[in-house]
Amino acid sequence: MRHLFLVAVAALPLAAQGAPVSLDGTAWTATRIGARPASADRMPTLRFEGRRVVAHDGCNGLTGTVTHRGDTITIATLAGTMMACPPDLDAQSGAYRDALTSAARTRVTGDRLVLLTADGKELAEFRRESGALAGTAWAVTMINNGRGAVASLVGGTTASLSVDGAGRLTASAGCNALRATVAQTGERVRVSPVRATRKRCPAADGVMAQEQQLVRALRRATRVRIDGDRLELRDAAGALQLSARRVGTTGTPDAAQAAPRGTASLVNTYWRIVRLAGQPVTTVPDHREPHMILRERNGVTEVSATVGCNGMGGTVTVSGDRVTFGNLMGTMMACDEPLMSRERALRDALARARTAHIVGETLALRDDAGKTLASFEAVHLR
Numbered sequence: 001m002r003h004l005f006l007v008a009v010a011a012l013p014l015a016a017q018g019a020p021v022s023l024d025g026t027a028w029t030a031t032r033i034g035a036r037p038a039s040a041d042r043m044p045t046l047r048f049e050g051r052r053v054v055a056h057d058g059c060n061g062l063t064g065t066v067t068h069r070g071d072t073i074t075i076a077t078l079a080g081t082m083m084a085c086p087p088d089l090d091a092q093s094g095a096y097r098d099a100l101t102s103a104a105r106t107r108v109t110g111d112r113l114v115l116l117t118a119d120g121k122e123l124a125e126f127r128r129e130s131g132a133l134a135g136t137a138w139a140v141t142m143i144n145n146g147r148g149a150v151a152s153l154v155g156g157t158t159a160s161l162s163v164d165g166a167g168r169l170t171a172s173a174g175c176n177a178l179r180a181t182v183a184q185t186g187e188r189v190r191v192s193p194v195r196a197t198r199k200r201c202p203a204a205d206g207v208m209a210q211e212q213q214l215v216r217a218l219r220r221a222t223r224v225r226i227d228g229d230r231l232e233l234r235d236a237a238g239a240l241q242l243s244a245r246r247v248g249t250t251g252t253p254d255a256a257q258a259a260p261r262g263t264a265s266l267v268n269t270y271w272r273i274v275r276l277a278g279q280p281v282t283t284v285p286d287h288r289e290p291h292m293i294l295r296e297r298n299g300v301t302e303v304s305a306t307v308g309c310n311g312m313g314g315t316v317t318v319s320g321d322r323v324t325f326g327n328l329m330g331t332m333m334a335c336d337e338p339l340m341s342r343e344r345a346l347r348d349a350l351a352r353a354r355t356a357h358i359v360g361e362t363l364a365l366r367d368d369a370g371k372t373l374a375s376f377e378a379v380h381l382r
Contacts, residue, residue, distance in 0.1 A: 023066075023068050023113075026047070027047045027226070029044070029126060029127055029129050030043065030045065030124055033099055033123075033124045034095055042229075045228040051067070053100070056228065056230070057093040059086075059092075062079070072104065072105060073103050074104070075101055086310055086311050086331040087331050088331065099115055102123055103116065103123055105120070112125065113126040131224070131225070132184060133189065133224055138161045139270075140159035140160060140173070140242060141244055141245055142283075143159065143242055144241045146213060153283065157173070157282075158272060158274065167183065169182050173210045173213070175199060175207045176198070176199050178214065178215065180193065189223060190222070193219070194219065217233065220241050222234070226246075230245060230246070231244040264360070264361050266323075267294045268294070268296070270291060270293055271291060271292045275375040276373075277373070278372075288308045289308070290307045291305065294318075301316040301317070303315070305346060307339055307342040307346055308342075309339040310332065310343060311331050312329070314328035315327050323356045323365070325351065328347060350365070354368045362376065363377075364376075
């Protein structure tokens with residue numbers, strides 16, 4: 001009995017280790033690459049699908065092969081799109097690709113994955129993504145037009161989609177409020193018939209047609225994929241019906257139902273750019289959505305903005321409704337029109353802005369004479 005007891009005790013450490021963790025079917029978002037935090041605006045992602053990896057470096061999509069046994073891993077034949085990226089994202093992209101192809105070991109602890117070299121050096125850290133729509137809010141960027149193509153939104157309009165913790169879906173394409181329920185199992189999703197308010201909008205501006213396209217996209221959706229801050233809904237044949245960018249969370253069902261839409265805060269809000277110098281602004285296909293974010297860090301308010309090409313940043317002084325943007329700097333990548341003209345208009349608007357006028361979910365930056373230089377819409381509250 002003594003010998004049996006000793007053998008059982010000796011076996012405990014091996015049993016405590018448990019079976020190796022399978023990565024197949026899991027999705028992850030990078031929080032750190034090397035010693036640097038990953039971009040919060042353009043989050044790198046990693047998904048394991050059998051012997052295949054699908055990733056995004058924050059700028060371009062990547063695919064490759066993977067072999068994972070126990071805690072050893074090899075990612076090879078990595079290939080991807082070749083879209084030009086701003087310098088900051090280009091540096092992240094290179095570091096991320098190096099981390100993936102240099103990985104030799106994995107360490108999985110709860111919802112945390114670390115890729116390591118053979119000698120234990122940490123290359124990248126990830127958090128697990130649930131892939132669940134419940135509790136998420138999105139700014140819709142592209143909708144299937146029903147004619148075999150996915151198109152950007154009508155100029156000067158916005159579209160949104162959110163699902164609360166009880167699976168209640170709320171959406172809008174610029175006119176009526178749309179409501180439905182969502183049932184999700186893994187990547188499979190089923191949307192109930194969509195109900196809409198009965199407000200009529202001018203047909204000439206294309207909003208009603210866009211709303212019908214959104215309803216049709218929701219009705220056809222059978223599969224959902226969430227990669228970091230990117231959402232895709234596809235139909236049974238795999239055709240893309242809708243793509244969107246994450247803008248926040250919806251909170252608990254009761255809170256989401258009870259909380260009225262109020263006045264957005266200038267700081268810590270995702271502001272979509274809708275007009276610059278009096279002209280409507282829309283998302284250019286394959287480019288980032290035009291937006292501005294003000295964040296407070298260590299007692300200093302900073303601004304980051306883009307019209308879809310170069311990134312722009314600086315500091316902001318806020319006192320009541322008075323604002324002053326300073327130390328504006330940005331990347332210098334050459335961009336096609338209308339992006340270059342919009343960048344000049346945005347830089348001019350920030351440099352000349354003296355007041356920030358917020359009504360509900362809209363923001364207007366105005367000069368000393370009260371002229372509106374740029375208009376924005378908050379998309380974080382749904």
